[in-house]
Amino acid sequence: MDNPGFTERVFSGIQPSGNLTLGNYLGAVKRFVEMQDDGIETVYCMVDLHAITVWQDPAELSRNTRELAAGFMACGLDPDRSILFNQSQVSAHAELGWIFNCVARLGWMNRMTQFKDRAGRNAERMSLGLYAYPSLMAADILVYHATHVPVGEDQKQHVELSRDIAAKFNHDFGVTFFPEPVPVIEGSATRIMSLRDGTKKMSKSDPSDMSRINLTDDADTISRKIRKARTDALPLPDSTDGLDGRPEAGNLVRIFAALGDMSESGVLEQFGGQPFSKFKPALAEIAVSTLKPISAEMRRLTGDPGEIDAILGRGADRAAAIANPILDQTFEILGTVRSRFRER
Ligand code: AMP
Numbered sequence: 001m002d003n004p005g006f007t008e009r010v011f012s013g014i015q016p017s018g019n020l021t022l023g024n025y026l027g028a029v030k031r032f033v034e035m036q037d038d039g040i041e042t043v044y045c046m047v048d049l050h051a052i053t054v055w056q057d058p059a060e061l062s063r064n065t066r067e068l069a070a071g072f073m074a075c076g077l078d079p080d081r082s083i084l085f086n087q088s089q090v091s092a093h094a095e096l097g098w099i100f101n102c103v104a105r106l107g108w109m110n111r112m113t114q115f116k117d118r119a120g121r122n123a124e125r126m127s128l129g130l131y132a133y134p135s136l137m138a139a140d141i142l143v144y145h146a147t148h149v150p151v152g153e154d155q156k157q158h159v160e161l162s163r164d165i166a167a168k169f170n171h172d173f174g175v176t177f178f179p180e181p182v183p184v185i186e187g188s189a190t191r192i193m194s195l196r197d198g199t200k201k202m203s204k205s206d207p208s209d210m211s212r213i214n215l216t217d218d219a220d221t222i223s224r225k226i227r228k229a230r231t232d233a234l235p236l237p238d239s240t241d242g243l244d245g246r247p248e249a250g251n252l253v254r255i256f257a258a259l260g261d262m263s264e265s266g267v268l269e270q271f272g273g274q275p276f277s278k279f280k281p282a283l284a285e286i287a288v289s290t291l292k293p294i295s296a297e298m299r300r301l302t303g304d305p306g307e308i309d310a311i312l313g314r315g316a317d318r319a320a321a322i323a324n325p326i327l328d329q330t331f332e333i334l335g336t337v338r339s340r341f342r343e344r
Pocket residue numbers: 013014015023024025026027028029150151152153154155189190191192193201202203204
């Protein structure tokens with residue numbers, strides 16, 4: 001068993017840096033809801049301190065944070081059963097993040113592929129925060145002693161880094177204080193691709209809105225984006241082997257499977273041999289029927305920002321009640337003098 005002696009606890013985070021996409025929903029949030037419904041203790045965070053590693057317009061940052069909170073709840077997260085809050089309201093994240101900056105090695109950070117992808121040839125002009133962000137992510141997880149982290153495929157390397165940081169901290173101080181969290185990457189939708197390019201991840205930061213489906217898109221927009229999605233000229237194959245080398249076809253089949261809670265071969269049993277002109281309308285229909293209630297509920301919730309703020313405030317109190325004692329113990333292990341701090 002992973003992490004004997006640690007109670008199972010789930011932590012995950014999403015950046016409030018734009019619309020939630022169908023990729024976020026199928027790759028992450030849907031799993032968040034399943035874990036909550038399984039009765040596991042679940043902590044879900046809008047990671048605003050991660051968002052500001054690249055420039056964020058202040059008014060948009062608060063709007064995006066509230067919209068993401070609304071998206072979480074519209075997808076089925078319940079603030080009574082999960083802890084929902086925004087990261088910057090719980091200062092323990094940033095404090096443990098600094099400590100982990102002193103544990104993580106430069107060589108480890110240099111291997112992070114997401115930084116290389118995002119910075120490209122402009123690395124010299126990126127913020128120091130963008131480079132250091134995986135160590136803050138480790139702090140997000142470990143300040144709760146979380147054991148399981150549901151994420152999409154792109155975050156696997158970062159969760160593995162947090163295991164390395166936990167192990168090095170434990171080793172350096174001769175303790176078994178931090179668990180080594182495991183990434184939970186399951187289902188057919190761990191990597192949903194762009195509708196314009198089947199080799200690129202569907203992303204909220206892609207300049208083309210046609211490349212993604214947003215949870216706030218209306219039915220017409222969803223249908224139009226699917227109709228215009230890039231495909232090849234062949235009909236759908238009869239089995240999943242026939243999807244090899246056809247990234248766009250594979251992506252649409254995976255999206256259908258994830259939306260319909262079925263396997264990819266189940267989708268091909270139904271649609272094998274059919275042209276995209278038949279498959280796309282069926283895909284649009286299932287996408288619209290799944291997303292319509294979510295976007296309606298998001299609109300309702302964002303109509304009352306005061307209520308969202310109250311929910312995030314209460315969530316932050318509950319999060320801090322777990323995180324602060326763990327941070328205090330960390331400082332104690334480090335040997336810093338804590339004479340003015342919280343009573344335990
Ligand atoms: P981000 O939008 O980068 O903050 O990602 C939030 C969560 O959604 C993370 O767990 C990601 O792994 C997941 N995610 C983001 N984009 C996709 C995608 N295209 N397919 C599957 N999961 C995704």
